[in-house]
Amino acid sequence: MLKIDNLVVAYGGIEALKGINLEVEEGKIVTLVGANGAGKSTTLRSVVGLVKPKSGSITYNNIDLLNMKTQDIVKLGITLVPEGRRIFPNLTVLENLKLGAYFRKDTNEIKKDLEWVYSLFPILKERHWQMAGTLSGGEQQMLAVGRALMSKPKLLMMDEPSLGLAPIIVNELFNIIKEIHNQGVTILLIEQNANAALHIADIGYVIETGMIKIKGEGKELLNNDEVRKAYLGENVSN
Amino acid sequence: MINMTWEMFLQHLANGISLGSLYALIAIGYTMVYGILRLINFAHGDIFMMATYFAFFGVFFGLPWYIAFPITIILTILLGMGVEIAAYRSLRDAPKISIMISAIGASFLIENLAIVIFGGRPKAFPTEELFTKVVYIGNISVQRLTFIIPIVTIILLVMLLYLINKTKTGMAMRAVSKDHETAKLMGVNIDRTISTTFGIGSALAAIGGIMWGLKFPQIQPLMGVMPGLKCFIAAVIGGIGNITGAVIGGFFLGVSEIMLVAIFQGLTGYRDAFAFIILILVLLFKPTGIMGEKISEKV
Numbered sequence: 001m002l003k004i005d006n007l008v009v010a011y012g013g014i015e016a017l018k019g020i021n022l023e024v025e026e027g028k029i030v031t032l033v034g035a036n037g038a039g040k041s042t043t044l045r046s047v048v049g050l051v052k053p054k055s056g057s058i059t060y061n062n063i064d065l066l067n068m069k070t071q072d073i074v075k076l077g078i079t080l081v082p083e084g085r086r087i088f089p090n091l092t093v094l095e096n097l098k099l100g101a102y103f104r105k106d107t108n109e110i111k112k113d114l115e116w117v118y119s120l121f122p123i124l125k126e127r128h129w130q131m132a133g134t135l136s137g138g139e140q141q142m143l144a145v146g147r148a149l150m151s152k153p154k155l156l157m158m159d160e161p162s163l164g165l166a167p168i169i170v171n172e173l174f175n176i177i178k179e180i181h182n183q184g185v186t187i188l189l190i191e192q193n194a195n196a197a198l199h200i201a202d203i204g205y206v207i208e209t210g211m212i213k214i215k216g217e218g219k220e221l222l223n224n225d226e227v228r229k230a231y232l233g234e235n236v237s238n
Numbered sequence: 239m240i241n242m243t244w245e246m247f248l249q250h251l252a253n254g255i256s257l258g259s260l261y262a263l264i265a266i267g268y269t270m271v272y273g274i275l276r277l278i279n280f281a282h283g284d285i286f287m288m289a290t291y292f293a294f295f296g297v298f299f300g301l302p303w304y305i306a307f308p309i310t311i312i313l314t315i316l317l318g319m320g321v322e323i324a325a326y327r328s329l330r331d332a333p334k335i336s337i338m339i340s341a342i343g344a345s346f347l348i349e350n351l352a353i354v355i356f357g358g359r360p361k362a363f364p365t366e367e368l369f370t371k372v373v374y375i376g377n378i379s380v381q382r383l384t385f386i387i388p389i390v391t392i393i394l395l396v397m398l399l400y401l402i403n404k405t406k407t408g409m410a411m412r413a414v415s416k417d418h419e420t421a422k423l424m425g426v427n428i429d430r431t432i433s434t435t436f437g438i439g440s441a442l443a444a445i446g447g448i449m450w451g452l453k454f455p456q457i458q459p460l461m462g463v464m465p466g467l468k469c470f471i472a473a474v475i476g477g478i479g480n481i482t483g484a485v486i487g488g489f490f491l492g493v494s495e496i497m498l499v500a501i502f503q504g505l506t507g508y509r510d511a512f513a514f515i516i517l518i519l520v521l522l523f524k525p526t527g528i529m530g531e532k533i534s535e536k537v
Contacts, residue, residue, distance in 0.1 A: 102409075
């Protein structure tokens with residue numbers, strides 16, 4: 001579905017990605033884990049055209065994404081839930097959701113999707129008239145995910161959705177991610193919370209300073225000594 | 239010093255309100271562009287000036303006003319969008335100071351082009367009996383225009399607020415004003431949204447320009463400078479970025495300017511300075527303006 005080949009991204013001479021390869025198969029949950037500054041966000045931002053790569057290729061169902069504008073990439077069914085939620089605080093909850101469906105013309109389907117989002121996140125329905133800036137952090141993250149779903153994505157990419165959330169809400173969120181996946185949405189998930197991410201992922205990639213270090217099945221990586229030591233904070237010797 | 243009858247007061251008030259309405263129309267353009275690009279569009283006053291010339295030449299070449307004025311509005315919209323594409327678009331990711339200097343450059347360019355093309359000598363704006371006819375109410379004599387201007391302004395304001403708050407385009411504009419990148423992720427075409435904003439601001443400046451020409455029927459290439467600055471001040475008074483605020487600021491500035499001159503006739507020469515004194519006071523004591531947003535966000 002999504003194929004990244006030998007992608008190099010540089011910010012003013014410093015290479016943030018040094019030629020990474022990554023593949024997301026349709027129907028899978030793929031996760032990209034790694035430390036701060038490893039290049040996780042840059043990878044996702046390149047896919048949606050917010051960052052212009054220096055070299056390499058990104059294709060989606062064999063469509064070259066590199067020279068496309070963000071607004072057109074989104075129309076292909078690729079949506080990014082950006083890091084830090086980035087909801088529109090000056091718009092109501094409902095307006096934020098409607099904006100997610102901005103480019104869609106199928107009014108009736110939009111209504112159905114709105115109901116679906118409301119069923120996933122009942123709190124959003126309750127607060128649909130509120131300014132989004134007044135929501136709590138967890139609710140804002142729900143709104144950011146709901147807003148992304150309103151574009152009817154085939155590939156949903158999430159950048160650190162658990163950042164700054166209480167553990168109980170993180171659990172809830174990961175359950176909802178699984179639920180969304182069950183509805184047939186392919187998911188590419190970036191997480192610092194490697195443990196939670198690898199538990200739900202089919203495939204995991206570990207990225208370190210701009211390079212893919214390890215690739216494997218989610219469960220397999222959970223048991224990988226190197227991963228456990230570096231990302232799961234476990235003492236491997238015992 | 240204060241020597242004014244009730245009739246005179248009402249007369250001045252009517253004048254102040256109509257001047258304030260014109261300020262309001264132009265101030266909306268400043269505030270909208272600021273809202274979406276965080277840029278003071280210094281060329282806005284000159285776009286207003288160009289509108290008066292478009293109208294002048296339309297009538298000059300024999301078009302009736304009801305054709306000349308709509309053409310004026312269209313040409314002004316194109317000019318406003320053209321300035322954005324030529325002077326601001328390529329600088330969107332550049333430091334703020336670059337785009338500000340570009341705005342000042344665009345302003346000087348338009349002013350000097352106007353001097354070269356139209357000549358520096360003032361021209362008489364064609365007056366239309368329909369608008370300028372004087373009507374008497376009791377002892378007060380006012381031009382019809384004095385009533386038409388505020389009514390037109392209020393109607394345009396209501397239409398604009400509807401567009402911003404109730405339509406999809408308006409929703410996109412509000413989204414872009416907060417976060418360009420995320421708006422792009424929603425599939426919003428940023429360039430088109432910004433273009434629309436400049437178009438709307440320029441249309442309002444054109445309508446303001448036409449009515450300005452009818453009210454003060456003498457036009458010249460630098461006529462946009464002082465109203466431009468004052469309307470920017472009006473936008474700041476109202477809380478820059480806020481449309482209703484810009485209108486309130488415009489009315490406030492127009493009425494107080496006229497009243498100041500009417501009450502303290504010795505201060506007539508300081509009329510223009512007054513606006514700047516208010517600007518300084520606002521910046522000192524309430525930098526967010528009357529309607530300025532107090533942003534409270536949970537993170």
